[in-house]
Amino acid sequence: MPSPINERLTRLWAHEKASTALRVSIAFGGAMALCWQFQQLAALPAVFLGIIASAIAETDDNGFGRTKAVLLSLLCFGAAAGAVTLLFPYPLAFIACLATTTFALTLLGALGERYASIAQGTVALMLYAAIGIDQHGAGDAEAAWRGAGQLLAGAAWYGALSILWTILFANRPVRERLARLFAELGRYLQLKAALFEPIRDRDLHARRLALSEQNARVVAALEATKNAIISRFGRSGRPGVQSGLYFRLYYMAQEFHERASSSHYPYEALAEAFFHSDVLYRGQRLIELQGRACRALGEAIRLRRPFQYGAGTRQAMVDLRQSLDHLHARGDGRQTRLLASLESLVRNLQAIDRRLAEDTLSDAPLDGMDTRLRDASPHTLREMATRLGRQLSPTSVLFRHGLRMAIALCAGYAVMHAIGARNGFWILLTIAFVCRPSFGATRRRLAQRIAGTLIGLAATWALMQLFVGVEVQLLLALLAAVVFFVSRTDRYALATAAITVMALLCFNLIGDGFVLIWPRLLDTLIGCAIAAAASFLILPDWRGRQLHLVMAGVVDAHARYLGQVLEQYRSGMRDDLPYRIARRDMHNAEAALSVALSNRLREPGRYRRDLDAAFRFLAVSNTALGYLSGLGAHRGTLDGDADEAVFAAGAHLQHALAQIAAALSARRAPPVVDAAAETAMAEALERAGDATDDPRRRLLGTQLALLLRLLPDLRNAAEAAGAAAATSRLAAAG
Known part of the structure; x- marks a missing residue:
């Protein structure tokens, strides 16, 4: 039995931020110790900023890939630092170089996360170099080149440490992503359980x-896990003994997601029919417990400990089975179809139960499993050139963002010279970190930047008053740097406060940190104002303009997934790459719509009119996704001859979904259809399902009937959303 102290240390080390915290602590601490040893504390700010730029450019990769990325980063950093040092005395040439480089590097984000991170780190290093030259005076060429060398030394030191860390802890990022994935799946199941509460008049x-919002988080976690696996083990789909566990856990999470997102009947009908029974409460309790089990599995992966599936969850499964058997024994003919849907639900939960009860964390073989993964990153120069070429258009988000950033930096540079701002390059630094591709994200980031700066300045003033010793201030700067990196991805206000503390304490080593407090605040406010104006005025990326295309992508993905599922009802279940791609595209499209609506909520009032129509569409499309996932979760070859009426209904659904997608793309109403014929088709499927003893054939007919009955709601939601999109476009144009 481990002691409480060892248990706490184990949990602390297993925390997903612990690796980052320790790595940056070693990087900053090592640099600080070296500067202290050689009495070069004046070099510490530049070395620290070089470490920060290198860490910003860091992405998850294997040892070889990380080495290539570090070398590419240092090459970009060296060119950027040299260009800034040479061109700084010539304002027009300097800002032209900065703007052009920023625009070009922003487009590089189209090549993948690695290049986007390197681009962001390079722009940051250019501004850090300018800040250093501005601090020492533009006329001191020797100090300028020395500062550039110190920046590159800090970047190289962190890069070398990053490569070593990747080699020593090669698989830790995969475990961290898997742990987060199962935690998000657990939260999804717990939210899904709330839908089964048999209470009238619930919202x-x-x-x-x-x-739907939680589904977007699960989809993001699945994507992050897939990328981590690809970066470590490649995309060939030939896992070894060590990596087989990670592949198996990832595919198990995909299966859980499909089963958890399945819907087998409208929840309102289930609640009304079984209001006086305990079956829905038992189902709700089991799903809740399975959600907890998924979160416990994530914790076991994170701590590298055995996973124990609780006996209480198994008993809940038995209780639900007995409750459903009791309803069957009563033989209420009016509930036959609903009981069949509950049976499908129970089969889904039993499948999750069996997988969780297995020796989940064992290195079982993956014989017969298609373990290929889709890697969307370009891998040849031709692919890279093609992808970059597609970005050279004002319709590209990256093109618009890059141009917006370039113009905003030019405006900030002009304002800096116009007002004679002391340490005015903080204006440009604020613009670079606050300006985001969408107005909503920029608005959120600038509010966090201002709040964090105010907190950081107040904290710095207090700390410099309380601790006047150089040694203590160095330790506080080190702590602030660690806090910045631990919190920069999910708590930007705290990260801004920390980096403000670090910067001012470092500059206090070579001057008077107190006199920089007001300039820092003023420069931050000016930079935020310019970033906000740029996002609002320069090729603004209003979500409403493209929302109809996002919706069309959702419906089109539904149609493609339905085609894959129906094919497997003909030929048999295969969890192969084409099927997984169709399933992932469907969930990615749904998540993209949820994220787009969240961003649109932060846009100015006149650009988010008629949001109710968009959210109604999201609710209807999410219902369709549930019915489709129910089809996919139980797919397999039908016994006996194929029922052509069923597949004719499936073909009709695919055609109808394609028509709705085309109508949304063109911002027009979906074509008028014979609603009575669709209703008759749904009723025929339901009657055929009631007359068969084959549960898979019954489920196929029921799920297709549910989708057919949902088509009018989907058409109405699409028509309303399309009209709202047209209204928003006119508002934006006006």
Whole structure:
């Protein structure tokens, strides 16, 4: 039995931020110790900033890939630092170089996360170099080149440490992503359990929207896990003994996600039919417990400990089975179809139960499993050139953002010279870190930047008053740097406060840090104002303009997934790459719509009119996703001859979904259809399902009937959303 102290240390080291915290602590601490040893504390600010730029450019990779990325980063950093040092005395040439470089590097983000991170780090290093030259005076060429060398030394030191860290802890990022994935899946299951609460007059719409938002988080976690696996083990799909566990856990998470997102009947109908029974409460309790089990599995992966599936969850499964058997024994003919849907639900939960009860964390073989992964990154110069070429258009988000950033930096440079701002390059630094591709993200970031700067300045003033010794201030700067890196991805206000403390304490080593407090605040406010104006005025990326295309992508992905599922009802279940791609595209499209609506909520009032129509569409499309996932979760070859009526209904659904997608793309109403014929088709499928003893054939007919009955709601939601999109476009134009 480990002692409490050892247990705490184990949990602390297993925390997903612990690796980052320790790595940057070693980097900053080593640099600080070296500067202290050689009495070169004046070099510490530049070395620290070089470490920060290198860490910003860091991405998850294997040892070889990380080495290539570090060498590419240092090459870009060296060119950037040299260009700034040479051109700084010539304002027009300097700002032209900065703006052009920023625009070009922003477009590099199209090549993948690695290049986007290197681009961001390079722009940051250019501004850090300018800040250093401005601090020492533009006329001191020797100090300028020395500062550039110190920046590159800090970047190289962190790069070398990053390569070593990747080699020593090669698989830790994969475990961290898997742990987060199962934690998000657990939260999704717990939110899904709330839909089964048999209470009248409950707000199902709000619960569906919350579930849709959580689904977006699960999809993001799946994507992050897939990328981590590809970066470590490649995309060939031939896992070894060590990596087989990670592949198996990833595919198990995909299966859980499909089963958890399945819907087998409208929840309102289930609640009304079984209001006086305990079956829904038992189902709700089991799903809640399975959600907790998924979170416990994530914790076991994180701590590298055995996973124990709780006996209480198994008993809940038995209780649900007995409750459903009791309803069957009563033989209420009016509930036959609903009981069949509950049976499908129970089969789904039993499948999750079996997988969780297995020796989940063992290195079981992956014989017969298609373990290929889709890697969307370009791998040849031709692919890279093609992808970059597509960005050279004002319709590209990266093109618009790069141009916006370039113009904003030019405006900030002009304002800096116009007002004679002391340490005015902080204006440009603020613009570079605050300006985001969408107005909503920029608005959120600038509010956090201002709040964090105010907190950081107040904290710095207090700390410099309380601790006047150089040694203590150095330790505080080190702590602030660590806090910045631990919190920069999810708590930007705290990260801004920390980096403000670090910067002012470092500059206090070579001057008077107190006199920089007001300039820092003023420069931050000016930079935020310019970033906000740029996002609002320069090729603004209003979500409403493209929302109809995002919606069309959702419906089109539904149609493609339905085609893959129906094919497997003909030929048999295969969890192969084409099927997984179709399933992932469907969930990615749904998550993209949820994120787009969240961003649109932060846009100015006149650009987010008629959001109700968009959220109604999201709720209906999420219902369709549930019915489609129910089809996919139980797919397999039908017994006996194929029922052509069923597949004819499936073909009709695919065609109808394609028509809705085309109508949304063109901002027009979906074509008028014979609603009575669709209703008759749904009723025929339901009657055929009631007359068969084959549970898979019954489920196929029921799920297709549910989708057919949902088509009118989907068409109405698409028409309303399309009209709202046209209205928003006119508002934006006006």
